[in-house]
Amino acid sequence: MVEDFIRASRLGRWLERVFSSAPSGAGTHSDVESAYARWAPVYDWVFTAPLVFGQRAAARAANTLSGDLLEVGVGTGLSLPLYNRNLTVTGIDLSEPMLDRARERVARKHLGNVAELRAMDAADLTYADGRFDVATVMYVMTVVPDPDKVLAELERVVRPGGTVIVVNHFASRSGLFAWIERGLARFAGKLGWDPLFERETVLDNTRMTLVQEERIAPFGLFTMMVFKRDNV
Template identity: 55%
Template sequence: MPTRGLAAIDQSDVRSAYRRWAPVYDHTFGKFVEAAARTVTARANCFSGRLLEAGVGTGLALPHYGPNLGVTGIDLSPDMLERARERVSKRGQGNVEALLEMDAMALEFADASFDVAVAMFVMTVVPDPARVMHELARVTKPGGKVLICNHFSVEDGFRGAVERRLSRYAARLGWRPEFPVETVLVSDRLELVSRTPVKPFGFFTLLEFRRLT
């Protein structure tokens, strides 16, 4: 059941949107999010152990994770994953342990499997963001970190008006322009530790959570 008040997107919207995006993603949206992805991986590299990247896409961030992290990437879109696999096979990235087709709303991992869980530019796209937050909390070890980087909408001003207008096209766009931060503040097992605006122009926000015991 999608989170109430959010534009409806289902798994087939996501798969078909990212089938279209996959061939051009790295040269379009990928360029726009590059700096933010670097900020997130730099933060993730402060930790060590097993890292899950949910919605890994074409694997843009994969080259930036340090050797202290063993990385598992999952994504719903086989077309995006194919690009991620090509990237890893070209670069020979030994710290990428697995790239799996999987739904972030129903992770096929045991509880407390990862030290760090990351989702970048994914939460506005998933059919049920609250369920993803609960799943990320479940698979992260107590004391571990969950890093969410996303665009969160504002109520007021010109930007708020544009986001509200665009919202009716959410299924076609494959993401939700109108997306308040409260949508991801849903798990009582996750403590919000910091909230940092990131480039470009603070358009994205990096939320860092600690998994409570």
């Protein structure tokens, strides 16, 4: 009965629309674009709290470096104010409505070190080999259909000796979270991410060297991995 009431309400109808259009792990680009067009107006409101810890951890790691930084899947630009001003930041995302929010943030917060925000596919970057000193990719690997291609592109566009920072949720091996994730997996399509996404999907698909791995709040649900590209 409560469920019927929620369904009939405006909020219920909106939630149903949002979730029914959320991209699956294997969603097409137009699925992703239409889903994030719907999420863009409320994204910050819903996701700031759970995602801020990973964004801060990635920015902390990036801020020990200098030069040109690429953020892949920059979304509404929640992380942009967290980067040191000595990093020149470029952000790309598939979704123009998400990028519009990021552009508004850059203007509102006077982020003069953000050089460019462009619509682009993470699996097909138009930047030259070795163009960046560091790249970050947060909460994106589970929503793209081809995480191996995204990793290969990240490796390609950072210079030899450069750094790639990945923040993501990976499947828990055991315990309460593993149990919850197995239950959630049935709804992966509607959630827009794969709760059973394996850590090995990243580790086994890159030639870069893992130099740091850290569990992130809340409750260690997310993990940050820092990779170095070989110096050759």
